[in-house]
Amino acid sequence: MSLPDRIAVLIPEFPGQTHSFFWREIEALAASHGIGAQIVSTRLAPKPVWHDWVGQAAAIQLYPVPRADLARLAPDLLAALPRLAADPDIRRILRQPRAWAFVLMALRLARICKARGLTHLHVHSCANFALIAALCHRISAIPYSLVLHGPLSDYGPDQPFKWKGASFVFVITETLRAEVAGVMPDMMAKVSVVPMGVDTDLFGPPAAPRPDAPDPFGWFCCARLNRVKGHDTLIEAAGLLRARRPGLRFRIRIAGEDEQAGTGYHRDLDAMIAAAGLGEAVALLGSVTQDTVRNELQAADGFVLASRHEPLGVAYMEAMACELPVIGTDAGGVGELITQGQDGLLVPPGDAEALAGAMARVMENGELRQSLGKAARRRILADFSSRRSADALAAALAGGKP
Incomplete structure (x- = not known):
């Protein structure tokens, strides 16, 4: 034919x-x-x-x-x-x-x-x-x-x-x-x-190497604002890190919007961020273009998405293609993309304690960040x-x- x-x-x-x-x-x-x-x-x-x-x-x-x-x-x-x-x-x-x-x-x-x-x-x-x-x-x-x-x-x-x-x-x-x-x-x-x-030419590592010891550490997250994406778990984990590891300075930038054009779950997350005193650490960016996502990924030090369910996850792929250390959840089909400890870290969905621990591990270990990021890009180049x-x-x- x-x-x-x-x-x-x-x-x-x-x-x-x-x-x-x-x-x-x-x-x-x-x-x-x-x-x-x-x-x-x-x-x-x-x-x-x-x-x-x-x-x-x-x-x-x-x-x-x-x-x-x-x-x-x-x-x-x-x-x-x-x-x-x-x-x-x-x-x-x-x-x-x-x-x-x-x-x-x-x-x-x-x-x-x-x-x-x-x-x-x-x-x-x-x-x-x-x-x-x-x-x-x-x-x-x-x-x-x-x-x-x-x-x-x-x-x-x-x-x-x-x-x-x-x-x-x-x-x-x-x-x-x-x-x-x-x-x-x-x-x-x-x-x-x-x-x-993903387009592995468009999504790639930044031209200049990422810093060995970023301070503050820059996390990026990209997903629509819906409870299934686990943004509440991420904010809770950020609160745990702030309380228990005050020496670990970080910023989290979350791209995505809710189905009500910012008048629904976005407001719930705003309230959660304010109640946790994380206004300077966590930013909700709203809807963004492909170019903005790429720029954010190349400027970030790590990527985190705490979905309760994810069929596979293009956002994970884009981050991995950009040679970032990625933290995801062992939910849906994510395990078919990320191999635990090899090209990313997986935690149980809804587990803020485990997520905070994985984030601290990535922030504190530059060698781990390097190995996860390089293996992640190889994985995307080979199969995605x-x-x-x-x-x-x-x-x-x-x-x-x-």
């Missing part, structure tokens, strides 16, 4: 803080395999993050549907109804009124693909966008594929319907592959483990480059195994 010239890459609520790794994959797909890609999104993100590459991406938003398009979609809907009604799964889904909005978006997606010569839909979601792609496939016969980035329970109902028409499905960890095998064993023939990757996922996608599009 020959490779397509252009595909659609479907990303919900674009552009978001974590979307840079999608763009890196798209760039690698074009550079290494000559496959062009058009980003299509469900809608504009509620609080967009305007990375420097977003203008170049020229994403198309499916919603809201322009009024002029509604008239053009009416005959398409009438033509598609018999095909949709013939499928019992679709009939069941369409008993929910909101599902008709997904049908309209699927019809509009089919029109966009035809007009722009997009011959495959690669969906970075197994939620509503997967349903839209599956409906588009039934309507137009355009093939599609899915990527599972987290536990199936996070992506809503109708998973068997979303998956059964897909040409192939990527899951980012062996942990997720095992979950799918337990829930949908009949789908496993089309499932491959393909981790996300963005070129790897682009190669896997190209192979799958050609009909082979990733």
Whole structure:
């Protein structure tokens, strides 16, 4: 099978803080395999993050549907109804009124693909966008594929319907592959483990060596502000360090925002920082661009993220690629990325005592920082480059195994 010239890459609520790794994959797909890609999104993100590459991406938003398009979609809907009604799964889904909005978006997606010569839909979601792609496939016969980035329970109902028409499905960890095998064993023939990757040219160590004895020690953390990311555990650990090891001076800079554009969990963390008297030691930076993340990583002395659950962790990868000593949690698929004591340190999720101990160990031991950082970058170069996922996608599009 020959490779397509252009595909659609479907990303919900674009552009978001974590979307840079999608763009890196798209760039690698074009550079290494000559496959062009058009980003299509469900809608504009509620609080967009305007990375420097977003203008170049020229994403198309499916919603809201322009009024002029509604008239053009009416005959398409009438033509598609018999095909949709013939499928019992679709009939069941369409008993929910909101599902008709997904049908309209699927019809509009089919029109966009035809007009722009997009011959495959690669969906970075197994939620509503997967349903839209599956409906588009039934309507137009355009093939599609899915990527599972987290536990199936996070992506809503109708998973068997979303998956059964897909040409192939990527899951980012062996942990997720095992979950799918337990829930949908009949789908496993089309499932491959393909981790996300990072641009190891963009994310690398700083030009000048990091100081041997930084004072204060600079920690960086990057994750959306949500309880699952464990920022409260990190703040608690910072309080323990301040009380028990006053001679260890440090700063923690946390990049990320909550789902309420700073009016939700952000305020809870602000209150926690103030109550612990850590206002000068812990800073919440809000949403930041890819360039800011890279600059923060290169200026930092260490990276810490205390997630209660993490499917794999692009933030860890970026820090490791920048040759930083990384502290994470033994949660979700992180253990498939970080080998304890070799290329990072892992602590139990929610354990502020253990986290404080690991942070102190890194701050006090320059040789450990050096060995962890160098091993971390080697690990990313070997197994988690963005070129790897682009190669896997190209192979799958050609009909082979990733």
